[in-house]
Amino acid sequence: MTGPINILLVGCGLMGKRHIHGLWELSRVGAHKVQLVGVVDKVPERAAEAAGIAERLLSRRPAEFGSLQGALEALDVDVVDICTDVSTHHILARAALERGIHCLIEKPLAATVRACRLVIEAARRGGAKLGVAENYRRDPSNRLAKWIIEKGAFGHVLDFLQVQLGGGDAVLLSSWRHSKAGGIILDLCCHYTDIINYYLGEPEWVYGYSSRLRRIRYSREDVGGELVKRPLEVEAEDLLDATFTYRGGCVAKLYVNLSSAGVGLYHRSVHFEDGSMIVPQERTGGPVMTSRPTDSDYLGLTTMGVFLGVRPAEPYRLTEQDVAEVYDRYTLKLFPGLLNGYSLSFQEADRKLIALEMLDFLDSVTTGGEPETGGVEGLLSVAMIMAALESSVAGRRVALREVLDLKIEEYQGQINRQLGIASDL
Ligand SMILES: NC(=O)c1ccc[n+]([C@@H]2O[C@H](COP(=O)([O-])OP(=O)(O)OC[C@H]3O[C@@H](n4cnc5c(N)ncnc54)[C@H](O)[C@@H]3O)[C@@H](O)[C@H]2O)c1
CATH class of the missing domain: 3.30.360.10 (Dihydrodipicolinate Reductase; domain 2)
Known part of the structure; x- marks a missing residue:
């Protein structure tokens, strides 16, 4: 990668705006040359607000879009940064990853273990890097x-x-x-x-x-x-x-x-x-x-x-x-x-931690290595919660492996059906 890394932010709510502050902090470290080329939100006022914050902090107003697809058609994007509601992560990430575009996804990776595995599979097929924005x-x-x-x-x-x-x-x-x-x-x-x-x-x-x-x-x-x-x-x-x-x-x-x-x-x-x-x-x-x-x-x-x-x-x-x-x-x-x-202050510390997770992910994009919190770690943190929720429904202890291998999905089945992915994979 020779020129700057072109980033597209999807989701301009609470965390999307904090990611712009993270990009600002990152720009001061000087390790990667990045450009926020676009912001996407289904609510136009939120995209406009985020574009305004970016213009102020990053000295360049990104283009505004109402959908990921529209933005990908219009822009040359290297990295999609997903900061939307959890139930949309697997849809947006797969759309980008399958086109070979690297994706940093806010935690949790996705809403169920099956949804996480679909995202990991899309990254493998697209040959793109997958990172989970885990700041803690x-x-x-x-x-x-x-x-x-x-x-x-x-x-x-x-x-x-x-x-x-x-x-x-x-x-x-x-x-x-x-x-x-x-x-x-x-x-x-x-x-x-x-x-x-x-x-x-x-x-x-x-x-x-x-x-x-x-x-x-x-x-x-x-x-x-x-x-x-x-x-x-x-x-x-x-x-x-x-x-x-x-x-x-x-x-x-x-x-x-x-x-x-x-x-x-x-x-x-x-x-x-x-x-x-x-x-x-x-x-x-x-x-x-x-x-x-x-x-x-x-x-x-x-x-x-x-x-x-x-x-x-x-x-x-x-x-x-x-x-x-x-x-x-x-x-x-x-x-x-x-x-x-x-x-x-909370805000200062917060944007530094976001900058750190971004730096780690951008290192993986430029060097070809794996980010510290990639698909494996993202899947594991979701699977541990799902295992506890499955255990509560089943009334017995469960092996984490059963949950990772989709052997138990009683709790998650309803969510998978709602997301339309119950028989995918
Ligand atoms: N790491 C942290 O400390 C931390 C803190 C808060 C939130 N988060 C994570 O950030 C993510 C977003 O949370 P939030 O609090 O910012 O939510 P939010 O509701 O404030 O913002 C989500 C935004 O995404 C937009 N959106 C939803 N679906 C979309 C789509 N298909 N296309 C375009 N825009 C869409 C919504 O309009 C909204 O503006 C979640 O994964 C959450 O877990 C992380």
């Missing part, structure tokens, strides 16, 4: 956590815990997140299964329980000082309790309740033979905290303390020498002076 693992805190695990600094991992409670009765960002195809449990929790896979690798067995706790949710708007509250009937689950088990006994536990009102809760920790690690929420910039008890801590245990932690966590001390091992060159360029944690 790119946060420096997750790079450091992964390094600590791999280094074995605290011995073997015994278990991993991710908990999130919140949401109340609100419509969570958009109404499509409450429909069955691409519902909020998949939409949010695929980040967490990607983290589990990143930290610990592919699990063997999955046990899950899921339910829809709220049937009605509300969007709230302040219209001239008046509260306008609109109800939305909900189809999708809002609770997932999943347990992933590994050969050798390690367990990863994911508990998410998005109907919980009042005080919320967020927690991620990894527990080792010789200590524990608490990893902060992505984009908060908090430090990775670790704790290693000593013999005298154990000696001093009271009856009450026997089943509880014995030493408070403190920020992991990373030396200047370790830094080059922990973080890649793009991360260090975007987070100058990085050790453990950073001090940036």
Whole structure:
């Protein structure tokens, strides 16, 4: 590839606009010459708004389109960047990939395992690169956590815990997140299964329980000082309790309740033979905290303390020498002076993580290598959620392999029929 890489953005909602900020950040790294040549949205005002943001940040107004097909007919495109509702990912991606156009798709790769496999197959047929825009693992805190695990600094991992409670009765960002195809449990929790896979690798067995706790949710708007509250009937689950088990006994536990009102809760920790690690929420910039008890801590245990932690966590001390091992060159360029944690606004951190996922994907396009989060990783993070949802319906633990190989599709069958792909593949 000699000239600039021509990018077409499809979907100009919440994330599409954030991708333009990511492109802006990327342009400041200077690693790839890229050009946002077009923006597509079925809602013309959103395409126009995105084109305006691009004009301001990237000094060039991209052309506006109402459909992917229209844009591909009019423009010379190297990379399609898909930021649409989850239920459309497999349709748009296949249309581009089969024409040999590289595709970066916002997570989750697609709405079901079958839909993911159709996208992977289209990339293979078209000989095009497929990347999944998975920003969470790119946060420096997750790079450091992964390094600590791999280094074995605290011995073997015994278990991993991710908990999130919140949401109340609100419509969570958009109404499509409450429909069955691409519902909020998949939409949010695929980040967490990607983290589990990143930290610990592919699990063997999955046990899950899921339910829809709220049937009605509300969007709230302040219209001239008046509260306008609109109800939305909900189809999708809002609770997932999943347990992933590994050969050798390690367990990863994911508990998410998005109907919980009042005080919320967020927690991620990894527990080792010789200590524990608490990893902060992505984009908060908090430090990775670790704790290693000593013999005298154990000696001093009271009856009450026997089943509880014995030493408070403190920020992991990373030396200047370790830094080059922990973080890649793009991360260090975007987070100058990085050790453990950073001090940036959510928006700044967000666009840096998006730039990092884009840089990785563009490297794969220009070098012919594979992106860090490609079809395999994207499929795995979706399959882990689907395995938990299938387990909940089947009332038994399921092997992740059964789900990856499409041996169990009872839960997903309804979505596949709705998407018109029940017998494809
Ligand atoms: N990585 C993250 O942190 C993060 C955060 C939010 C959303 N996302 C992901 O980004 C994607 C989009 O989410 P969002 O919150 O931006 O949704 P959104 O509803 O705000 O935006 C989606 C846009 O796509 C457009 N669209 C839908 N179908 C289309 C089609 N066929 N052709 C053209 N335009 C179409 C819609 O009109 C809308 O403007 C989802 O996959 C979501 O999971 C990721």
